[in-house]
Amino acid sequence: xxxxxxxxxxxxxxxxxxxxxxxxxxxxxxxxxxxxxxxxxxxxxxxxxxxxxxxxxxxxxxxxxxxxxxxxxxxxxxxxxxxxxxxxxxxxxxxxxxxxxxxxxxxxxxxxxxxxxxxxxxxxxxxxxxxxxxxxxxxxxxxxxxxxxx
Amino acid sequence: xxxxxxxxxxxxxxxxxxxxxxxxxxxxxxxxxxxxxxxxxxxxxxxxxxxxxxxxxxxxxxxxxxxxxxxxxxxxxxxxxxxxxxxxxxxxxxxxxxxxxxxxxxxxxxxxxxxxxxxxxxxxxxxxxxxxxxxxxxxxxxxxxxxxxx
DNA sequence: TTGTGTGCAAAAACTTTGCAAATAA
DNA sequence: TTATTTGCAAAGTTTTTGCACACAA
Numbered sequence: 001x002x003x004x005x006x007x008x009x010x011x012x013x014x015x016x017x018x019x020x021x022x023x024x025x026x027x028x029x030x031x032x033x034x035x036x037x038x039x040x041x042x043x044x045x046x047x048x049x050x051x052x053x054x055x056x057x058x059x060x061x062x063x064x065x066x067x068x069x070x071x072x073x074x075x076x077x078x079x080x081x082x083x084x085x086x087x088x089x090x091x092x093x094x095x096x097x098x099x100x101x102x103x104x105x106x107x108x109x110x111x112x113x114x115x116x117x118x119x120x121x122x123x124x125x126x127x128x129x130x131x132x133x134x135x136x137x138x139x140x141x142x143x144x145x146x147x148x149x150x
Numbered sequence: 151x152x153x154x155x156x157x158x159x160x161x162x163x164x165x166x167x168x169x170x171x172x173x174x175x176x177x178x179x180x181x182x183x184x185x186x187x188x189x190x191x192x193x194x195x196x197x198x199x200x201x202x203x204x205x206x207x208x209x210x211x212x213x214x215x216x217x218x219x220x221x222x223x224x225x226x227x228x229x230x231x232x233x234x235x236x237x238x239x240x241x242x243x244x245x246x247x248x249x250x251x252x253x254x255x256x257x258x259x260x261x262x263x264x265x266x267x268x269x270x271x272x273x274x275x276x277x278x279x280x281x282x283x284x285x286x287x288x289x290x291x292x293x294x295x296x297x298x299x300x
Numbered sequence: 301t302t303g304t305g306t307g308c309a310a311a312a313a314c315t316t317t318g319c320a321a322a323t324a325a
Numbered sequence: 326t327t328a329t330t331t332g333c334a335a336a337g338t339t340t341t342t343g344c345a346c347a348c349a350a
Contacts, residue, residue, distance in 0.1 A: 019324050019329060042315080057332045062315060070252060075288075078228050082340080083314060099272055102220060102281060110272050115265055119287045122249055122260050128289035131252060135285045137269045138225075139278035169304060169349050192340080207307045212340060232315080233339060 004028070004073065004088075012071060023056045027064050031074065031088045037109055039077055039085035072131040080105040089132055092116070097134055101141035154178070154223065154238075162221060173206045177214050181224065181238045187259055189227055189235035222281040230255040239282055242266070247284055251291035 009028055010020035030048065034040070040048065042061050049056050056064075065086050068074040075089040079100055095116055099108040112135060119133030159178055160170035180195065190198070192211050199206050206214075215236050218224040225239040229250055245266055249258040262285060269283030 014325080017329085021324070021330060023331075059316080059333080060331060063330085099276060099278060101278065108272075108276055112268055112272075115268055115285060118262055118265055119285060122258075122262075123287055123289045126249060126258055127292040128249060128251065128287070129295055130287065130289045132288040133285070134288075135265060135269060135283070137273055137278070137280065138282040138284075139273045139280045142277040145279055164350080167304080171305060171349075173306075209308080209341080210306055213305085 004032070009073075018067075023060050024064055024068075026054055026056065027061070028068070028073070031086070034087070039079065039087040041083045041085050043083070045086075070131075075132045075134070077134070078136070079107050095133075097136065099137040099139060101144055102138050103140055103144035103147070106141045106143075154182070159223075168217075173210050174214055174218075176204055176206065177211070178218070178223070181236070184237070189229065189237040191233045191235050193233070195236075220281075225282045225284070227284070228286070229257055245283075247286065249287040249289060251294055252288050253290055253294035253297070256291045256293075 006020065006025050006028070009024065013020050013024070026049070027045065030045065031040075042058065042065060045061050045065070046056070046058050049061075065074055065076075069076050069086070072089055074086045077085040077087060077098065079085050079098065092113075096109045096111045097115060099110060101107070115135040116133055120130055123130040123133075156170065156175050156178070159175065163170050163174070176199070177195065180198065181190075184190070192208065192215060195211050195215070196206070196208050199211075215224055215226075219226050219236070222239055224236045227235040227237065227248065229235050229248065242263075246259045246261045247265060249260060251257070265285040266283055270280055273280040273283075
């Protein structure tokens, strides 16, 4: 299941002088066990851990998701107004993009290899080290097109 | 210069029962006169209008950029931590994407027709009404790769 | 004339930070 | 041992909202 083990996480952290803590391991595990298509906000993650009786403070959650995003382990998604969502940053065959309704936030995931290739090419050309590549389509879903509510 | 006139804006607003106000017209003009590659946060726009002696309240600015984004006139960019940036949502030959350094926010714009085409195709297939399509590449720029600061 | 839009101030929502205690290496 | 990490509480930032007045249609 785990594409990325605690051992690998530890190695990568240590390489930069950071440490593997139970909190970091727990958070990684939560994301690895999430059903496909699920993404969590910091608050979601906080509540989920409380319910699972492995509470982690909100500060630590914010610090950890930021760290993991910068390591390329998580990706930060802008799916709805007001807060960010996170999901595992998966490699090629699982990598995907999002079509998002700006009215109701209904989101559809889709895969597209060329978008990913374009991203890799542009990053390489400019000498940037690629972390994540997202094709985000902002649109209005069929239901909201019909709705009269602004 | 203006790809989109005040008259066109008024027509589009009125169609939905909204009104063309001086504030809305001013904000559209600011974006139309922005040099290529410039994007403004709500606060940037607020300060700029103050300096130009056409002050508009922050609330109105937030309300207006949101409205114009939902109309497809502006696009909302997630270029740096903490706040959104806005720019004109321009059609085909001017449409572009962003390569963003997650450490220092250094941003490079690039054009890519296929990314735009993919976006249009996916939206159509799902029956969504397309507003904006952004290929966002999150990466670390050459300078920040060399830097030792975490 | 009438319902929409604005500005103000206050509140809300989300995220970050300082610090002392805990802990991974 | 010692520098990193955590949790807590407080603060910071960005954005939204309620309301009375102004104003576009």
